[in-house]
Amino acid sequence: MRYYTKEGALLLRGLAFAAGTDLPPGGAAVRSFLFAPVPPACPAMPAVELAARRAGLDSASTAGLPVSVDVNRAVVTQYDGAIAFALADRDRVILVAWTPFSVPPGEVGTLLEGLRRSCPVPPGALVLASDAGGPGLCTGPLFEAGAAAVAEALARRDRAATAPAFLIYSRFGGGHWVEWSPEACPYYPCHHLEGQRCDHCYCPFYPCRDPSLGDEVVSSTSGAVWNCSRCTLLHLPVVADHLNRNPMASLAELKRVASRR
Ligand code: SF4
Numbered sequence: 001m002r003y004y005t006k007e008g009a010l011l012l013r014g015l016a017f018a019a020g021t022d023l024p025p026g027g028a029a030v031r032s033f034l035f036a037p038v039p040p041a042c043p044a045m046p047a048v049e050l051a052a053r054r055a056g057l058d059s060a061s062t063a064g065l066p067v068s069v070d071v072n073r074a075v076v077t078q079y080d081g082a083i084a085f086a087l088a089d090r091d092r093v094i095l096v097a098w099t100p101f102s103v104p105p106g107e108v109g110t111l112l113e114g115l116r117r118s119c120p121v122p123p124g125a126l127v128l129a130s131d132a133g134g135p136g137l138c139t140g141p142l143f144e145a146g147a148a149a150v151a152e153a154l155a156r157r158d159r160a161a162t163a164p165a166f167l168i169y170s171r172f173g174g175g176h177w178v179e180w181s182p183e184a185c186p187y188y189p190c191h192h193l194e195g196q197r198c199d200h201c202y203c204p205f206y207p208c209r210d211p212s213l214g215d216e217v218v219s220s221t222s223g224a225v226w227n228c229s230r231c232t233l234l235h236l237p238v239v240a241d242h243l244n245r246n247p248m249a250s251l252a253e254l255k256r257v258a259s260r261r
Helices: 047-054 105-118 139-155 237-245 251-259
Strands: 002-006 009-013 017-020 032-037 062-067 075-079 082-088 093-099 125-130 165-170 176-180 215-219 223-227
Touching: 009 082, 017 105, 032 047, 032 093, 047 062, 062 125, 075 139, 082 139, 093 139, 105 125, 105 139, 139 165, 237 251
Parallel strands: 032 062, 075 165, 093 125
Antiparallel strands: 002 009, 009 032, 017 125, 075 082, 082 093, 165 176, 215 223
């Protein structure tokens, strides 16, 4: 899954499945999910379809929810491999919880209910999205990410923003949420690279498991983890620019771009 904003919408792309609000019972095969802005004066076309067309997406494989507020007010939370997106719209909170793992068909309802119950306020619209990457789904990270996203979206509901906020769960110094922004990163320049760019930190490919870029290491707290400390690929200006222009570029494509410098 990749996410980014475009034409006033927040796009989640590269999905395989979504279930929940405005989707068929049991879910549906979808490739993209949109937080779609309601156009002020275009009642002729539904907001999601219009946003899909504007983003150049196939509307038949795109699902979404209309939103009335700036999608830059959305909050994105990451807990281990799970990512949640929440936006406090005018009269409801929208939550989309994503997992890279497959969602067993018989567990969709239980997962949606678990997500709803774990939130500090029940979301007015709730979607479970998945890349269907195989078995391994853990509900803990999914619920934690969802609850934190809703809490933060409510806390920031009247705050203007120029990009969605990003918070990640850290275990350093005790478990806690950390807000990360490229402008105020305490680790900059983490890779000591001339002209280092940070547009795509945290890396959308994580964990890529490409041995030419990173290493599998054993962590004292959570077993084997993918370590990116020697990877500079997405920090290269030419690669960051390419990914900004082509948000769905593959890792192989970015490595080719880097090799042509
Ligand atoms: S090694 Fe590089 S490309 Fe791979 S996940 Fe880490 S930062 Fe991303």
